[in-house]
Amino acid sequence: MKPFTYVRPADGAEASSLAAKNNQARFLGGGTNLVDLMRQNVETPAELLDVTGLRANIEITASGGLLVGSAVRNSTLAAHPHVRQHFPVLSRALLSGASAQIRNMATVGGNIMQRTRCAYFYDVAGARCNKRNPGSGCDAIGGFTRYHAVLGASGHCIATHPSDMCVALAALDATVHTAGPDGKRSVPIIEFHLLPGEHPEVETVLRPGELITAVEISASAMAARSEYRKVRDRSSYAFALVSVAAAINMAQGQIADVRIALGGVAAKPWRAARAEEILRGKKASKEQFLDAAESELAAARPLEGNRFKIGLAKRTIAAVLGDLAGDAA
Numbered sequence: 001m002k003p004f005t006y007v008r009p010a011d012g013a014e015a016s017s018l019a020a021k022n023n024q025a026r027f028l029g030g031g032t033n034l035v036d037l038m039r040q041n042v043e044t045p046a047e048l049l050d051v052t053g054l055r056a057n058i059e060i061t062a063s064g065g066l067l068v069g070s071a072v073r074n075s076t077l078a079a080h081p082h083v084r085q086h087f088p089v090l091s092r093a094l095l096s097g098a099s100a101q102i103r104n105m106a107t108v109g110g111n112i113m114q115r116t117r118c119a120y121f122y123d124v125a126g127a128r129c130n131k132r133n134p135g136s137g138c139d140a141i142g143g144f145t146r147y148h149a150v151l152g153a154s155g156h157c158i159a160t161h162p163s164d165m166c167v168a169l170a171a172l173d174a175t176v177h178t179a180g181p182d183g184k185r186s187v188p189i190i191e192f193h194l195l196p197g198e199h200p201e202v203e204t205v206l207r208p209g210e211l212i213t214a215v216e217i218s219a220s221a222m223a224a225r226s227e228y229r230k231v232r233d234r235s236s237y238a239f240a241l242v243s244v245a246a247a248i249n250m251a252q253g254q255i256a257d258v259r260i261a262l263g264g265v266a267a268k269p270w271r272a273a274r275a276e277e278i279l280r281g282k283k284a285s286k287e288q289f290l291d292a293a294e295s296e297l298a299a300a301r302p303l304e305g306n307r308f309k310i311g312l313a314k315r316t317i318a319a320v321l322g323d324l325a326g327d328a329a
Helices: 012-021 034-039 074-079 081-086 088-096 100-105 108-113 165-171 273-279 286-299 308-328
Strands: 005-007 025-028 047-050 058-060 066-069 175-180 183-188 211-217 226-231 242-251 254-263
Touching: 012 025, 012 047, 012 175, 012 211, 025 034, 058 081, 074 081, 074 088, 074 100, 074 108, 081 088, 088 165, 088 226, 088 242, 108 165, 108 211, 165 226, 165 242, 165 254, 226 308, 242 308, 254 273, 254 308, 273 286, 286 308
Parallel strands: 005 047, 025 047
Antiparallel strands: 058 066, 066 211, 175 183, 175 211, 226 242, 242 254
8 A cells, every 4th residue: 555644624615725735635525435545546545635524414494304414424424213104215325335334334425436447447557557657548348247337438447336225316316515625516417427438437526625615405295105125145245246126106106306326337327318208297107117118228338248237227226116006016
């Protein structure tokens, strides 16, 4: 591991200022991703700015929504009574991630900022990776691709974003609040992460020195009727092959409104906007759910090793929506 300095800023403003002055600095939350990458010499920051002492409260807004500080631990958020009752998709997604020990350390801000990655990204000595060394190539393409993207990938990177929480946040239309040298911003979660394009090393819209301060989720009656399902190779401590976060609002046997987000299929949480549009105003049925999923996955561009994800995603979408619709389907 490369030597580094450790600094504990007094507040967010000082943390942002220090990060803006040093492009080799990194914000340290729970460290469950960053420290792991440092041990393997994938990340080699010269300075760590510990932001775990910043905002760590969960506030229930006047309308019944949530304002979650970036330093809140994943396990704390998953267990919060208001989250479990009114936003079950979020609690279930958090509990599907990693292990209990990691959830006890990981922070909300850190979860959002974890690296989009694959096994080739970790292989510093033997693999080319455009995320580690821009312009070097991508050995995943043509390699072992079981866990790689089928949507939104490019000829420069096919890695997938590993977060479960972010998939739920995408389905809930969450907003990420930030602060930095240029002031405060609010960014919809579905716009926060970037697809790889020609620059897979750029993963988010954050500017130099900008820090996540909180995540906000608006109150929604639909969110109480929500579910997260994760399909993976083993029952714990594994990234998703495919995951689905969904919420639905039924009225007289028809789908009044619906939200669907996918994980394990792209470099960012994938909001299934096309499927949502098809389903609104339609009668709930397994056939309708499969038709909507088919339309969403029509843009998929699989490789030989991950072609199975297309059918798996369609069936999982239909199964989750069928469970949520209940007797109406």
